[in-house]
Amino acid sequence: MTEPGPVLEVRDLVKHYPVRNGLLRRSVDAVKAVDGVSLRLDRGRTLGLVGESGSGKSTLARVLVGIEKPTSGQVLVDGEDVLHLSMAGRKQLRRDVQMVFQDPYTSLNPRMSVNEIVGEPFAIHGIDPAGGRRAAVDELLELVGLDPDHANRYPHQFSGGQRQRVGIARALALRPKILVCDEPVSALDVSVQGQVINLLEDLQAELGLSYLFVAHDLGVVRHIAHEVAVMYLGRIVEQGPDADVYDAAQHPYTQALLSAVPVPDPSVRLVAKGAPVIASDRAGVPTGSTGDVGPTNGASPTGAGPSRAVGAIVLEGDPPSPVDPPSGCPFHTRCWLAPTLSEAPPEPSAGGPSTGGPGTGLRLVPTVCETEVPALVARRAGGAPGAPGSTPADAAAHVVACHFARELVAHRVES
Amino acid sequence: MNDAATPTPTGRPAGTPSHPLGDAWRTLRRRPDTIIATVVLLVFAVMAAFPRLFTTTSPRTCPIREARTDPQGWGGEHPLGTDSLGCDVLATMVHGVRPSLLLALVVVGVSLAIGVTLGLLAGYYLGWVDYLVSRTVEVFLVIPLLLAALLVLSLFKGIDLGAGTFDVILLPAVVLILFGWMPYARYVRASTLEAKNLDYVTAARSLGASDLRIMVRHVLPNAIGTVTALLPTSVAGVISAEAVLSFLGIGVRPPATSWGIQIEQGSQWVLGGAPHILLAPLICLVATVLALVVLGDALRDALDPRLTA
Numbered sequence: 001m002t003e004p005g006p007v008l009e010v011r012d013l014v015k016h017y018p019v020r021n022g023l024l025r026r027s028v029d030a031v032k033a034v035d036g037v038s039l040r041l042d043r044g045r046t047l048g049l050v051g052e053s054g055s056g057k058s059t060l061a062r063v064l065v066g067i068e069k070p071t072s073g074q075v076l077v078d079g080e081d082v083l084h085l086s087m088a089g090r091k092q093l094r095r096d097v098q099m100v101f102q103d104p105y106t107s108l109n110p111r112m113s114v115n116e117i118v119g120e121p122f123a124i125h126g127i128d129p130a131g132g133r134r135a136a137v138d139e140l141l142e143l144v145g146l147d148p149d150h151a152n153r154y155p156h157q158f159s160g161g162q163r164q165r166v167g168i169a170r171a172l173a174l175r176p177k178i179l180v181c182d183e184p185v186s187a188l189d190v191s192v193q194g195q196v197i198n199l200l201e202d203l204q205a206e207l208g209l210s211y212l213f214v215a216h217d218l219g220v221v222r223h224i225a226h227e228v229a230v231m232y233l234g235r236i237v238e239q240g241p242d243a244d245v246y247d248a249a250q251h252p253y254t255q256a257l258l259s260a261v262p263v264p265d266p267s268v269r270l271v272a273k274g275a276p277v278i279a280s281d282r283a284g285v286p287t288g289s290t291g292d293v294g295p296t297n298g299a300s301p302t303g304a305g306p307s308r309a310v311g312a313i314v315l316e317g318d319p320p321s322p323v324d325p326p327s328g329c330p331f332h333t334r335c336w337l338a339p340t341l342s343e344a345p346p347e348p349s350a351g352g353p354s355t356g357g358p359g360t361g362l363r364l365v366p367t368v369c370e371t372e373v374p375a376l377v378a379r380r381a382g383g384a385p386g387a388p389g390s391t392p393a394d395a396a397a398h399v400v401a402c403h404f405a406r407e408l409v410a411h412r413v414e415s
Numbered sequence: 416m417n418d419a420a421t422p423t424p425t426g427r428p429a430g431t432p433s434h435p436l437g438d439a440w441r442t443l444r445r446r447p448d449t450i451i452a453t454v455v456l457l458v459f460a461v462m463a464a465f466p467r468l469f470t471t472t473s474p475r476t477c478p479i480r481e482a483r484t485d486p487q488g489w490g491g492e493h494p495l496g497t498d499s500l501g502c503d504v505l506a507t508m509v510h511g512v513r514p515s516l517l518l519a520l521v522v523v524g525v526s527l528a529i530g531v532t533l534g535l536l537a538g539y540y541l542g543w544v545d546y547l548v549s550r551t552v553e554v555f556l557v558i559p560l561l562l563a564a565l566l567v568l569s570l571f572k573g574i575d576l577g578a579g580t581f582d583v584i585l586l587p588a589v590v591l592i593l594f595g596w597m598p599y600a601r602y603v604r605a606s607t608l609e610a611k612n613l614d615y616v617t618a619a620r621s622l623g624a625s626d627l628r629i630m631v632r633h634v635l636p637n638a639i640g641t642v643t644a645l646l647p648t649s650v651a652g653v654i655s656a657e658a659v660l661s662f663l664g665i666g667v668r669p670p671a672t673s674w675g676i677q678i679e680q681g682s683q684w685v686l687g688g689a690p691h692i693l694l695a696p697l698i699c700l701v702a703t704v705l706a707l708v709v710l711g712d713a714l715r716d717a718l719d720p721r722l723t724a
Binding site: 062065066067091094095098099101102103106107108109110111112113120121124125154156167170174 | 613614615617618619620621622623624625628632633636637718719720721
């Protein structure tokens, strides 16, 4: 555990699923689930991976734990390329990366007792821990806060939170270095979510684990993650230390996601409902915690989204098909910012950023958005006032894939 | 479970070892229908093993002038009467238990093994394995049973198979297995497709479990449920199908008798004044199937941890 460098590194990972068609089942196209993702995860740190459904988060997680084979790219665990190892070596390395699943009701075999479930990793790898498997299982159950006396019970006799603890105990049995958590709390009650998140944090402190935390709940990610990566259509569009990404989001997609976070403040909602004109006043709302993107130049409106009720930026339509992603920037078909930029005619500014609605016909976006894939590069933080903890080094770690990212002024989301 | 008075597992002192089979037995014991079913099956099992305990008459002494005697009750010479050839019905029935039940057991057992294996492989691996298995199932489903039976008959014509316990059921067993495994394969394939994408299978795979382990420990126990419901009725199906085959001369080989043959013969005399020839073996068959259904249900409930709580 003394080696330097990241514990997990992903380089240009691509996972395409072939789309077969016709009698000969020829592969005619591919679903580009993960399309060139690079990540690094340092020891004892947590990387949060967020994005909407279908953005490729879960596929990425499944590739990392070895359930799916990537189409191309590298996965390095402790500097060793997992994909070029022999079967035996891969099995060994697989012990280092384990997974916690989303749904505690389907992730445990209903016909196996907890003892068998948690002890299965030992049986699979033929390990006999000191003191016997049963003692090791008891120890693991205690570690995750369960009563070892319940080891003979079956999953249906436990609550959702307890089942998720069983799933975590199973993942910890092989003493992994990395836990890939695929939405580990989204199926749980809010009160239980907190307990499981705290358990994960305690385990990180105790065992020095690194987490890749996949979620769509931005509040949970903010709480647990040290770094955040935002995925859209199989690519990472923004990545950086969590304070930077949350308080100084530079990508329009990230800003839209953040504005959709529910605000636990009834006054915000009341004001929004009682005053439908809030959209134009919102720059002056003191809470500033809803999707206040703020004006950046004359062409930009006062942040009015199509949803005036709560002042969130609501993206129009569904994500494009990953079989045939848009040319250039994958987000340009739904971007609320692009139509407002200089190349577009001035009219859209009157109707708000989302003039690309069905009624308005053509969306005019800057040519560069349609033709050029934006690189994931560090942008000037734009003097973001909302990231007090950011240092120059952090700013360099904050990367974003948008041609116009620097034109955005950060807006603030409190959690 | 309809037994509300039973203590739940949570009422058990903590730390008490609870083995699935031990639990299964405990649950079985609480159900009187299960006990009756077990007794019925035990009686038939004893009958199959020691037919002489139940009758001293030989099924092969058939004085034709005593044909179609009515049942005389216990103590009479022919407690259940005689059939159309004058053979004692009770003796025929008792001596028919062994070939009938053995045939049912062998056919259902082997078909199940073949069907489950192929269905599991097809559902788990898909691709060309699935293609091969599915097409084979379809081919066997469209060939009529009688046509295939005649084919097998011609293949084995003139070969003396002997008269041992297994020899007399060999031909019907081959035919019935050949055309009996497909439903199991289809059911298991379908439930495998469903079970293999569940998270606990993915979890086992991410732990590095081998395909065999995943199939045997995770997929099969959760995919076998639909098939177990099919088993008791398959037993009845096999026993009656054997009667049809014996009509063609490839059933249980004479002089051995079976319930199927007896039912087939008896059905001709139901309206001819001798329904007892049919009723005796039919009641035995129905009793066996009902006992198996009850026992199968109880076993399924007992082995599923979700239903025992």
